[in-house]
Every structure is written in C-alpha cells, then in structure tokens.
Amino acid sequence: MKKSAIRLEAAYRLVNPGGVVLISVGDRERDNLFSVTWNTPVRKDPPLLAIVSGKGHHSYGFIERTGEFGVNVPEAGLADAVLGCGSVSGRTGVDKFERFGLTRQPAASIKAPLVAEAAANLECRVTQVVDLGTSALLIAQVVAAVASDTRFVDGHWKFDEGLELLHHLSGDRFCVSDRVLTGKKNA
Amino acid sequence: MKKSAIRLEAAYRLVNPGGVVLISVGDRERDNLFSVTWNTPVRKDPPLLAIVSGKGHHSYGFIERTGEFGVNVPEAGLADAVLGCGSVSGRTGVDKFERFGLTRQPAASIKAPLVAEAAANLECRVTQVVDLGTSALLIAQVVAAVASDTRFVDGHWKFDEGLELLHHLSGDRFCVSDRVLTGKKNA
Numbered sequence: 144m145k146k147s148a149i150r151l152e153a154a155y156r157l158v159n160p161g162g163v164v165l166i167s168v169g170d171r172e173r174d175n176l177f178s179v180t181w182n183t184p185v186r187k188d189p190p191l192l193a194i195v196s197g198k199g200h201h202s203y204g205f206i207e208r209t210g211e212f213g214v215n216v217p218e219a220g221l222a223d224a225v226l227g228c229g230s231v232s233g234r235t236g237v238d239k240f241e242r243f244g245l246t247r248q249p250a251a252s253i254k255a256p257l258v259a260e261a262a263a264n265l266e267c268r269v270t271q272v273v274d275l276g277t278s279a280l281l282i283a284q285v286v287a288a289v290a291s292d293t294r295f296v297d298g299h300w301k302f303d304e305g306l307e308l309l310h311h312l313s314g315d316r317f318c319v320s321d322r323v324l325t326g327k328k329n330a
Numbered sequence: 331m332k333k334s335a336i337r338l339e340a341a342y343r344l345v346n347p348g349g350v351v352l353i354s355v356g357d358r359e360r361d362n363l364f365s366v367t368w369n370t371p372v373r374k375d376p377p378l379l380a381i382v383s384g385k386g387h388h389s390y391g392f393i394e395r396t397g398e399f400g401v402n403v404p405e406a407g408l409a410d411a412v413l414g415c416g417s418v419s420g421r422t423g424v425d426k427f428e429r430f431g432l433t434r435q436p437a438a439s440i441k442a443p444l445v446a447e448a449a450a451n452l453e454c455r456v457t458q459v460v461d462l463g464t465s466a467l468l469i470a471q472v473v474a475a476v477a478s479d480t481r482f483v484d485g486h487w488k489f490d491e492g493l494e495l496l497h498h499l500s501g502d503r504f505c506v507s508d509r510v511l512t513g514k515k516n517a
Contacts, residue, residue: 156499156500159497159498160348160497161347161349161369161497162497180346180348180371181370181371182348183348183368183369183370183380184367186382186462186463193467195370195372195373219511222513223515225513226514226515227515271460273458273460273467275469276373280380280460282462299503300499300505302505308497308505308507309511310346310347310348310349310495311346311347311348312343312346312347312486312487313343315513315514316486316510316511316512316513317510317512318487318495318507318508318509318511319508319510320495320505320507321505321507322505323499323503323504323506324496324504324506325502325503325504326412326413326502326503327410327413327502328413328414328417
C-alpha cells in the first residue's frame, strides 16, 4: 500500500471517525501491539490525541520507557488481527506482527514500528498522563503521520472505492462505516 | 421512541462505536446543546467517559456551575441537527431544541434535559477536568442511561432494523456505520 505524509494539521481527521486502532510500541529491540477502542483526538494545534491503556499491560512498560507509541488505523479486513492483538498478551513472548500476519513499517520519528497493512499511521509522543486507577489516559502529540494514497485523499478519508472503517461494539463485534453523509449546516 | 433504563455496566457500549454526540447542559432555567466529536469511554467500573469542550463555549459555563451534562447519541437522521448545534452559539439566545426540531426529555438524575430523538441518553457528572489550553477534557461518571427499546437490545446496539450511527469526518461530512462485522478471536 503506497502511503504519503499527511500534514499535521489534518492528522486528527485520520482518527476523527472514532474507530478502534492498533497501538504499536517498541524500543528497537522488542516491540508489541495492542488494540484500543477508547481513543479520541483532543486538540488540533498542536495535534494531540488520547488513548486509554491498562497500566498492567505488557505494552505499557514500553510507553513508560520510550514515551512514544504508534497509532495504526485498520480497515475492516484487519478485524481478526485487531481482536487477536486485543486478546493475546505480549508477555507470552508472542510476536504479534507474525502471529496476526502484519508487517512492520519503519516510523519516521519514533522507535516503535508501525503496521504496514493499516490505512493510516500516526507517530505519537506522550505529553501528559491522567491516572484512572488501573488504567491511564495517555495524551500524546502527533509528530508524524502517513496514510494510504488511495484511502485518504486531499486530507480526507475517501469512501467510494471500498474503504470500510472499523468501530468496536463489544467482545468480538464491530460496526463498519463505509459511506459518507453530508449534512446541511443551515437546516 | 420508547426507551428503557440501561444497567450502568453496559452504558459504555452506547458510546463505544466512537460516534459524534450531542451534549446537553442546563440548570432548570436555561439549557443548551452542542455537538462533540471528541469523546470516548475511559473506564467501565465506575463507568467514566471523557469529552472535549472549548472553555469559551456558552455551554461550558453551565457545566462549570452544575458539574453535569447529558450525552445524547444521534442516529444519522439527526445529522443536520448535529451540524446546527455545532455551528450556532447558544450565546445568541437561540433555543437550539426548537431551532433544530428536538424535544426535551427529562433526565432522571441531572438538571440538564436530554434529547428525546436521540437513540440513547447518558447522564454524567464531572469527576475530573484536564486542562488543554483553550479547551478542557471533562472526565465524567455515567450516573444514569436510557436507550431505545428497538435500537439497543439486551445490552447491545441492534443494526438489523435500519440503525445508522453517525461518525464525524470533518466540516459537514460524516461517515455512517450500519452493519455488524463479527471477528474471529483465534485467527
């Protein structure tokens, strides 16, 4: 999949629809992946987003040490990989890229690898940690972003060639968004 | 639309798909509505969610005074109202319920009214405010929730009778999710 850099002012649009994402972490020696339903942009300038992560997760240690993570936006075809990455612990030593048929894509600015099969990838550096008990809300600045040349065109998701974004319902169920509705501002 | 109470452990599922929501605020004398794309559940027990609100917004003062807001989950048919509530300021004195054809639904536990036409309504009390500069991330506990008897059945969104959830892309554009994809956990 050919991807190009996205200007940072438009990067929030990659995660604006509110879908589930794959979070990638790594320190150049080891890496891991986990799925996060609970994520949202929180600011446009500078571009910030927030994700929730369990503090006990294997990946959380990577984020604490590196202060970085990748956000990988999957299409519907990656639903099984998203479920798998969300249900297998990296602590088992499993290589989740290999286990779920995913390919490492080098990042421009962070040590974690990105997911080549994802339609878009955002590189993030943690700026603030909000304690939520056993989990934490990680607020992070987007420092680089790329997206598929055919899926994200002129700064917008393009749905007329089969793009399906994946939104988590619960358990193994997702809903899929695959078309645009244009509202009327002066209704 | 007939609605029933949702047990609080399942309330996060009402907002899990990551769609845009209408936030309602009020002090029993005056009220207002605004649209929020940037929202996410952040904890299951107790049920917490987070929304981003501009501190300069007319509605922000209501939330500061009452510590409460309603989260109203629109179906696609409310797209024009969502855009309208997001582009007209309550400071103009406009009654956004009237202006956008929405009906006040009394809340069980908060002073703000809810939106009767929304498929689900969550009543929230702010527990933590994270400063983001000109905006704030409001973390709030869900204290009550109701949902449409035909749209949210046995604790799950039900898509086989025309349910369309609304996810904001940017400007006047949304994408629509209207079907379920069940993944395989052991792929």
